Amino acid sequence: MRDMPPSHPFDDDKLKEECGIFGVVGVADAANFVALGLHALQHRGQEAGGIVVHDHEHGFNSARRFGYVRDNFTSHSVMQTLPGPIGIGHVRYSTSGSKGATAIRDVQPFFGEFSMGGAAIAHNGNITNADALRRDLIERGSIFQSSSDSECIIHLMAxxxxxxxxxxxxxxxxxxxxxxxxxxxxxxxxxxVRDPLGVRPLVLGKLGDGWALSSETCALDIVGADFIREIEPGEMVVITEDGVESYHPFEKKPSRFCIFEHVYFSRPDSILGGRSVYETRHQIGVELAREAPVDADLVCPVPDSGTPAAIGYSKESGIPYAMGIIRNQYMGRTFIEPSEQIRNMGVRLKLNVNRALIKGKRVILVDDSVVRGTTSRKIKQMILDAGAAEVHFRIASPPTMWPCFYGVDTPERDKLLAANMNEEEMRVHLGVDSLKFVTLDGLYRAAGVPEGRDAKAPKYCDACFSGEYPVRPTDMMAKGFTLKTAAE
Known part of the structure; x- marks a missing residue:
């Protein structure tokens, strides 16, 4: 066991990705395909990764490591210990379980040996009644090896x-x-398997004579698999070398896919719900320009997640698009033991202003979200220090007012800027000339719902914006969390 490197001191103002999962069957050297798939899903979790495989000669084998896929699952010495035609993998960001110093025991996939043989499982999402399940299982004799909510599934299977x-x-x-x-x-x-509401993504691909399952289509692309379809909400597929069998073991419910996947989590080259993530983000920018126009000289993205929306805003408004902020592509998500002096340099380690472009200009900055507001304030100051005449923020999501309990590491509600301030108060706090968020209706339109959000039957899970949770957060309510009141 060893500690993870410290999280990047300037990435703490983003909602953290959940996890990424990938699996293949019917291929030679499944582990190599799984490693490639996980590499494509690295944006969904950078803390740790794991792979489990099986072949008839060696049985089940696994490898779990802290850090990036590229650093752990590319060496011959590791990959040769993972033979077989079937395998699954997981990249992790800890949304539940231990925080800070992550234990290797929490790294998925988890494995269990049953009377009819072994099974491994990798889970993306969050079990909202995990505490209650865990207490009951322990009382009935289960011995847990990790602090992860996902391990409950293995014990329930047993x-x-x-x-x-x-x-x-x-x-x-x-x-x-x-x-x-x-x-x-x-x-x-x-x-x-996907839960009955289909909150988190899962897709099916054809890989030569074999098959692949993935959190996103971009991972199918990297291994050369053809995208077949999304696994439906509430569907289970059982795949062998002979083909795919489909089951629907849960009561059918209206889909409530996570709308923040469109805003930030998924890679822009993925397809969600039959829609290009890039096109949706581009259209969010178009909606923003229609809802919140402003006289300015340049539209600049906060790289990289604000880029498609900034392009859309520029196209709709007619204001030139420019790379006013340049991202250091070699920074990554971690930084080796930064000293206090280095930390005080702020976002300059990761982002730098294109001074020659910005000086004297009225600048529209487009970002995907505002969570705590700490990074937004630093970026604003960098733009002003570079000589900008005005700074206007346009945010490609509605105000984040509520925590997520479905697989996203959201700060507690009292740490969310929008939960404690109205838009004008946030503008003053951030110190910008104007601040506007896309409306929830505008976000829905950009995501392919022309009439906007139906308050009686929303198509997406948008609890982080609306406070309307499609599944009661049982464990958190037991700890004192209160749901949205009619007055709110």
Whole structure:
């Protein structure tokens, strides 16, 4: 066990990605495909990664490491210990379980040995009744090896009386509340499941004679797999070398896919709900320009997540687009033991202003979100220090007012700027000439709902903006969290 490197001191003002999952069956050297897939999903989790494989000669084998995929799953010495035609993998950001010094025992995939054989499981999302499940399982004799909510699924499977792994998984997941996309494997089967609301993504691809499951289509692209379709909300697929079998083990409910996947989490080259993520983000910028115009000289993205929306804003407004802020592409998400002096340099380690372009200009800065507001204030000051005449913020999401309990590491509500200030108060706090967020209706229109948000039946999970949780956060309510009141 060893500690993770410290998180990047200037990435603390973003909602953190959940996790990424990937699996293949029916290919030679499955681990190599899984490693490539996880590399494409690295943006969804940078703390740690793991791979489990199986072949008939060596049985199940696994490797779990802290840090990036490229640093851990590219060496011959590691990959040769992972033979077999079937495998699954996981990249992790800790949304539940231990914080700070992450334990290797919390790194997925998790493995269990059952009477009918072994099974491994990787989970993206968050189980909102995990504390209650864990207490009950421990009282009935279960011995947990990790602090992760995902391990509950393995123990629930062990308690099931069903005769095969897929049926035991169905049994287990019927007891689970919250959000889950799961990729699992037995000796011969690759299994994929989405929760009944389909909060987190999962897609199916064809890889030669084999098959692949992934959190996003961009990971299918990197391994050369053809995108077949999304796994439906509430669907389980059981895949062997012979093909795909589909089941629907849960009560059917209206889909509530996470709308923040469109705003920030997913890679812009992925496809969600039949829509290009890039095009949706571009259209958010168009909506922003229509809803919140302002006289200015330049539209500049806060790289990289604000770029598509900034391009859309520029096109709709007619104001020139420019790279007023340059990102250091070699910074990564971590920084080796930064001294206090280095930390005080602020975002300059990661972002630098193009002074010759900015000086004397009225600048519109387009970013994906404002969470605590700390980084936004630093960026604003950098722009002013470079000689900008005015700074206007345009935000490609509505105000983030509520925490997420479905697989996103959101600060507590009292740390969210928009939960404690109105728009004008935030503008003053950030020290900018104007501040505007895209409306929730505008976001829905950009995501392919022309009529905007239907308050009675929203198409997406937008709890972080609306405070309307499609699944009750059971554990958090037991700890004192209160739901939105009618007055709010």
């Amino acid at each position: 308690r099931s009386m069903q005769r095969n792994i897929p049926e035991r998984m169905k049994d287990a997941l019927r007891s689970v509340e919250g959000a889950f996309s799961v990729v699992a494997m037995t000796r011969t089967k690759l299994i994929g």
